Amino acid sequence: MNLTTLLDMAVDGFGDRTVLGGTRDGLSAEGLRKAARHGAAVLMQSGASALLYVGANGPAFPVALLAAAVAGVPFVPVNYRLGEEQLGALLAGHPGALGIADERHAPVVGPAVTRLMTPEAWFTKTTATDVPGRPVREPEPESTAVIIYTSGTTSAPKGVLLRHDNLVSYVIGTVEFAGAGAEEASLLCVPPYHIAAVSNVLTNLYAGRRLVPLETFSPECWLNLVRSERVTNAMVVPTVLARLMAAPGANRSVPSLRTLAYGGAAMPPRVIERALREWPQVGFVNAYGLTETSSTVSVLGPDEHRSAFAATSPAARARLHSAGRPIPGVEVEIRGPDGAALPAGTSGRIWVRGAQVSGSYAGQEPASGDSWFDTRDLGHVDDEGFLFVEGREDDTIIRGAENIAPAEIEDVLLRQPGIADAVVVGVPDEEWGQRVEAVVTPEPGAELDPDLLRETVRESLRGSKTPDRITVWAELPRTDTGKIRRKDVAAQLAR
Structure with missing residues (x-):
């Protein structure tokens, strides 16, 4: 067909x-x-x-x-x-x-x-x-x-x-x-x-x-x-x-x-x-x-x-x-760095397989029709098969020897009163390799206190996941489909 x-x-x-x-x-x-x-x-x-x-x-x-x-x-x-x-x-x-x-x-x-x-x-x-x-x-x-x-x-x-x-x-x-x-x-x-x-x-x-x-x-x-x-x-x-x-x-x-x-x-x-x-x-x-x-x-x-x-x-x-459960005809697996499937509740890379999956790109060898495709998204499934997407692996911040998922910190920030939008990125740092920084935008009429927000994150997450700096912007750069332009944010913060 x-x-x-x-x-x-x-x-x-x-x-x-x-x-x-x-x-x-x-x-x-x-x-x-x-x-x-x-x-x-x-x-x-x-x-x-x-x-x-x-x-x-x-x-x-x-x-x-x-x-x-x-x-x-x-x-x-x-x-x-x-x-x-x-x-x-x-x-x-x-x-x-x-x-x-x-x-x-x-x-x-x-x-x-x-x-x-x-x-x-x-x-x-x-x-x-x-x-x-x-x-x-x-x-x-x-x-x-x-x-x-x-x-x-x-x-x-x-x-x-x-x-x-x-x-x-x-x-x-x-x-x-x-x-x-x-x-x-x-x-x-x-x-x-x-x-x-x-x-x-x-x-x-x-x-x-x-x-x-x-x-x-x-x-x-x-x-x-x-x-x-x-x-x-x-x-x-x-x-x-x-x-x-x-x-x-x-x-x-x-x-x-x-x-x-x-x-x-x-x-x-x-x-x-x-x-x-x-x-x-x-x-x-x-x-x-x-x-x-x-x-x-x-x-x-x-x-x-x-x-x-x-x-x-x-x-x-x-x-x-969550992102719910796989649709008919699609298989989803969470895999670790060695490619092995991980149990429920464990974070890893999301892999998918099904007849609708292409995974092929112009100028490259076509993927096999029955191949698993690495989405490069991080996520986990719970004990009832619900998929939770945690963000792109490319977005992961490496602070010292620790991998930090921006989505976890963003979730805490987005739950705070007065915050309309938030993004967390890694910015180059001589001591740690990358430092954690966040940008938030206020809802109309709201005033945000970066120091209080940092304390809120620290209370919810451990200190290494607390942003070194939180900056308030009027808006975040996004694509037409709603994805935050993280590279643009990180570049501006690194100036």
């Missing part, structure tokens, strides 16, 4: 149902397939080796993803917020590609591609009435469907190769075909270059749920669109949920919303706890996954959120901040 199979199934199952856009002017499943086939014809006629997408969310994005699949060429969504030098470097790796980019990026993208179209021009052309016949090319399940570049927060961005069979395995393993009601709608507000955006297009199409793209985020726009389009499902990164909960004077009434998934970065405890109180009718889902795993590998579901939130025992309550 390949991605075109999912599209054909949607047409056969609910061809007349609107699956993209507004209720009045959206595309049906049949209309989406026609647009994808028309786009594929454009790609094949131009001889394009790939389809690059450099732009924000919008109806052109799902059409482009599926058109590339029908044409049998890789779809490459690129971070449109990159600087010219970084963007140019990524584009240079895809000679002979056709590009879709907004006018702002045209001067950089145009010279690197065989043909350039704006998202608006692409969507207009592909949804025209003169749709050509079905392209004859049929992609092999083992061929590359999508190439997504990692965020590069701890190293240079790498192009993750996701095959058709990886993505199809994820979709059919996690979603019931045609399982959504005709009235259901899903809000797409994750950037196109994030794996969650790609997986949202595919899973909602397969389920028969209408997809509503949100091009530009603000709390007011998000809330208004949820209400006006009667959105039932949405996925956000933690910073978006934090902004929704903190927006002063906002009307947070979302009567149609049934399910809200979140992931991509650590969720501050007080944010999810406030959301659970504010939206009692919403089922929350914490989805842990990576680009290399075609999205989610572990889920904390709605019932688990509510039971953990209501629990009185510390162990049960702690599961509210």
